[in-house]
Amino acid sequence: MSAITPSVSPLEKLRSLRSLTGPRRILLHTLLIGVALVMLYPLLWMLSSSLKPDTEIFTHPGLIPNKLHPRNYSEGWSGSGNSFSLYITNSLIVTIGAVIGNVISCSLAAYAFARFEFRGKKIWFGLMLGTIMLPVQAVLIPQYTIFYNLTWINTFLPLIVPKFLATDAFFIFLMVQFIRSIPRELDQAAMMDGANPLQIYWKIILPLMKPALVTTTIFTFVWTYDDFLHQLVYLQQNARFTVPLGLTLFLDKTSGSSYGAMFAMSALALAPTLICFFVFQKRLVEGLATTGMKG
Amino acid sequence: MTTAKTDGAAGEGPAAPASPAGPRERARLRRRAARRRGGGWWPYAFLAPWFVGLFGLTIYPMLDSLYLSFTDFDLLTPARWIGGQNYTHMFSDDPVFWDSVHATLLYVLVSVPLKLALALGVAILLNRPLKGIGVYRAAFYLPSLLGGAVAIAIVWRQVFGGDGLFNDFLGWFGVKGQDWISSPDTSIYTLILLAVWQFGTPMVIFLAGLKQLPRDVYEAAAIDGAGTLTRFFRITLPLLTPIVFFNLVLQVIDGFKTFTPAYVVSNGTGGPLNSTMLYSLYLYKKGFTDLQMGYASALAWVLFLVIAGFTAVNFVASRYWVHYDD
Numbered sequence: 001m002s003a004i005t006p007s008v009s010p011l012e013k014l015r016s017l018r019s020l021t022g023p024r025r026i027l028l029h030t031l032l033i034g035v036a037l038v039m040l041y042p043l044l045w046m047l048s049s050s051l052k053p054d055t056e057i058f059t060h061p062g063l064i065p066n067k068l069h070p071r072n073y074s075e076g077w078s079g080s081g082n083s084f085s086l087y088i089t090n091s092l093i094v095t096i097g098a099v100i101g102n103v104i105s106c107s108l109a110a111y112a113f114a115r116f117e118f119r120g121k122k123i124w125f126g127l128m129l130g131t132i133m134l135p136v137q138a139v140l141i142p143q144y145t146i147f148y149n150l151t152w153i154n155t156f157l158p159l160i161v162p163k164f165l166a167t168d169a170f171f172i173f174l175m176v177q178f179i180r181s182i183p184r185e186l187d188q189a190a191m192m193d194g195a196n197p198l199q200i201y202w203k204i205i206l207p208l209m210k211p212a213l214v215t216t217t218i219f220t221f222v223w224t225y226d227d228f229l230h231q232l233v234y235l236q237q238n239a240r241f242t243v244p245l246g247l248t249l250f251l252d253k254t255s256g257s258s259y260g261a262m263f264a265m266s267a268l269a270l271a272p273t274l275i276c277f278f279v280f281q282k283r284l285v286e287g288l289a290t291t292g293m294k295g
Numbered sequence: 296m297t298t299a300k301t302d303g304a305a306g307e308g309p310a311a312p313a314s315p316a317g318p319r320e321r322a323r324l325r326r327r328a329a330r331r332r333g334g335g336w337w338p339y340a341f342l343a344p345w346f347v348g349l350f351g352l353t354i355y356p357m358l359d360s361l362y363l364s365f366t367d368f369d370l371l372t373p374a375r376w377i378g379g380q381n382y383t384h385m386f387s388d389d390p391v392f393w394d395s396v397h398a399t400l401l402y403v404l405v406s407v408p409l410k411l412a413l414a415l416g417v418a419i420l421l422n423r424p425l426k427g428i429g430v431y432r433a434a435f436y437l438p439s440l441l442g443g444a445v446a447i448a449i450v451w452r453q454v455f456g457g458d459g460l461f462n463d464f465l466g467w468f469g470v471k472g473q474d475w476i477s478s479p480d481t482s483i484y485t486l487i488l489l490a491v492w493q494f495g496t497p498m499v500i501f502l503a504g505l506k507q508l509p510r511d512v513y514e515a516a517a518i519d520g521a522g523t524l525t526r527f528f529r530i531t532l533p534l535l536t537p538i539v540f541f542n543l544v545l546q547v548i549d550g551f552k553t554f555t556p557a558y559v560v561s562n563g564t565g566g567p568l569n570s571t572m573l574y575s576l577y578l579y580k581k582g583f584t585d586l587q588m589g590y591a592s593a594l595a596w597v598l599f600l601v602i603a604g605f606t607a608v609n610f611v612a613s614r615y616w617v618h619y620d621d
Contacts, residue, residue: 025425032420036434039492043437045460046450058458105344112341116334128345131353133606135552137575138599141363141582141592142356148370165348172345197337226443228555229575233583244445251449251562259453266446277440281433284440285499 043270050263057259069260073268076261079250082238084265087246090235091225094159094242098224099217101163102171106216107209109166110175111201115187131169136229144233158234159224171216178212179205211283218280222273243269364593369586381593392594394569395577398483402573403550406490411542414494418501419531432499439495448489448559452476455485476560479568486556486571497542504538505531536617544609551602554579574598 049057050072052065077084112118113125147158166172182205190200206213228244235241241249247269250262277284339346364381366374385392417435421428441447454460455475462472475481508531516526532539557565557573565572565580578598582591 028420028423028425029427032417032425032431035417036431039434039438042447042450042454042460042492043441045454046446049453105348108341109345112338116338116341118334118338121338124342127349131349133548133602134353134357135548135598135602137552137578138595139353139356139360140578141588141595142359143352144582145359145370145588146351146356162348162352164344165352166345167348167352197334197341201341222440223443226445226555228443228445228558229579232558233579247445247449248559251452251559262449263453266449269446270441270444273441273444277433277437282429285432285436 046263047267050260050267052260054258054260057263072260072264075258076250076265076268079258079261079265082241082246084243084246084268086239087241087243090156090240091242091244094156094231095221095224097156097160098163099220101160102166102168102220103213103216105164105166106168106171107175107206107213108201109172110179111197111205113172114176114179115184115197115205128169128172131167132173140229140233147234153234154237154240156235156240159227159230163220163224168220171220174215175209175212178209182208214280214283218276218284222276225272360592360595363589364596366589366592367587368589368592370588371586374589377589381590382597384590385593385597391569391572391577395565395572395574398565398570398572399551399574401483402487402490402553403547405484406487407543407546407550409487409491410494410546411497411539413491414497414542415501415535415539417494418498418505419527421498421502422505432502435498436495439493442489442493443555445555445559448556451485451489451556452560477567479566479570482561482567482570486553486560486573489556490550490553497546500542501535501538504535508534533618537619540609540613540617544606547605547609548602551575551598551605 044063048063048065051068051070052072053069056066056069109128113121113128143158143162144153147153150157152158152161186204186208187200190204195203226244231242231245235245247262247265250258250265363374365376365378367377367380368374421431421435425431438447457472457474457477459475461475465472473481475485512530512534513526516530521529552575553573554575557571557576558579561567561571561576563576563580565576574594575598578591578594581587581594
């Protein structure tokens with residue numbers, strides 16, 4: 001049908017539909033900028049509030065502080081029971097452990113699913129997909145009792161060890177899709193040269209799937225860092241608290257006097273995610289579009 | 296190298312002449328290749344960590360929580376079998392359970408359609424050759440990435456507080472605000488707004504779908520003189536239904552699991568008057584604050600069945616409105 005070139009005028013019409021001109025283009029930009037401002041305003045407000053003295057936060061609603069008040073940051077940093085540096089260290093231990101675990105265990109499983117035929121593969125694969133939809137709440141309590149019996153409560157182990165067991169099946173799925181796009185001929189050539197599957201995985205597949213590994217790293221980092229529920233359940237001692245738990249301490253004691261410090265620490269808590277976002281922005285959004293990722 | 300399964304290996308002896316590959320030869324070669332891909336125990340070795348996780352941290356816990364849901368269990372003393380009491384108590388005389396069901400259904404049923412509509416609308420606006428499209432996409436996606444963070448929930452609490460940002464905004468129009476967080480009529484809507492604010496993920500997925508729509512259909516429609524609305528309802532929307540469906544399923548599941556904002560905004564109480572007692576928050580309180588782990592397990596199983604039910608209904612209903620080409 002498209003082989004027959006249609007007369008010129010409808011095509012021109014279509015082109016004029018797609019690339020807007022003049023006032024319609026300006027209208028569209030205005031609309032989009034408006035939406036973008038609404039989207040980003042709460043973040044800007046938090047940032048500006050973190051730089052205002054407490055007395056000014058609610059009486060002086062403008063975005064630009066009358067005068068900068070960076071003391072909020074130093075006060076917040078040492079503010080809630082422990083120094084914030086402890087919470088950040090704890091968060092880093094948890095997130096880095098989780099990233100390493102997910103990258104190793106999920107890539108191993110994905111390689112098996114993408115490259116081997118074995119009995120019951122379809123059933124196992126289906127089960128794996130099913131676990132993506134399983135709500136964490138459904139297994140939270142038995143998992144808690146398992147870790148309780150192992151005396152792992154108040155350690156970082158319940159937050160890290162499951163990642164080494166490929167429980168984030170979503171990433172297995174993502175990597176399977178990626179490995180399928182790597183030509184099998186590469187594996188076969190290596191096999192002819194006498195490489196075993198472990199060597200093929202390590203020397204061929206893993207280096208070639210770097211984009212998928214980067215996506216996994218970013219999202220594991222962000223989601224683990226923000227995974228409030230599990231941290232709340234497993235970490236009960238102040239000295240083990242992570243950044244999100246440290247932040248909630250501010251809520252308990254806000255007597256109306258430490259809003260500035262609270263906003264300052266909230267802004268700091270978002271910093272790792274924001275840095276991640278701005279560095280990998282393009283890859284994040286593209287990767288999301290092609291794989292259809294959850295929020 | 297690969298010690299493939301050796302059953303039936305008699306046929307593939309050394310006498311496999313490569314010369315005139317007849318159909319039987321080829322079939323045999325294909326079988327051999329398949330067996331090599333099988334790789335004997337190799338796939339199981341690669342899957343070993345996942346198997347441990349699947350059985351140890353998913354299947355066993357699922358069954359265990361099913362068992363626990365029929366017990367009285369406080370973690371410290373052994374679980375005591377009480378039959379279906381947890382379930383009958385839940386449905387017949389636990390008003391807080393019904394409060395949480397009410398809050399959660401309201402939350403899911405209002406936030407998901409709004410979120411998807413906004414995501415689709417903005418995606419269509421962005422599906423034009425436009426300067427700075429990358430910046431827009433980033434700006435719209437950013438809140439989704441930050442969404443689960445406690446910091447955002449804290450900000451939300453302040454934005455909708457008595458002297459927060461939202462009331463300042465209303466003030467410009469001469470509307471006198473109120474404390475939206477501490478009023479039981481409006482508190483849940485602040486959480487809904489937070490969810491809608493995070494429309495970036497479905498938006499990006501819609502955008503990817505829009506890019507794949509066949510141009511020739513639009514060309515044909517243009518020739519027929521179809522207007523913007525006609526094109527949207529007759530072409531774009533029907534062709535996009537698989538992606539609408541995909542986003543719908545994901546967002547509904549996500550909505551039922553929401554925990555962090557409800558916890559933070561209400562300071563862990565689910566108040567005022569249980570109006571923000573999302574189901575996950577109630578489950579957490581029962582299990583980890585009141586140490587009623589048997590009851591919480593029953594709640595968990597109900598949640599699991601409800602999510603599975605909603606997903607199944609979505610799949611069945613999709614037959615009537617989702618169009619797959621060919």
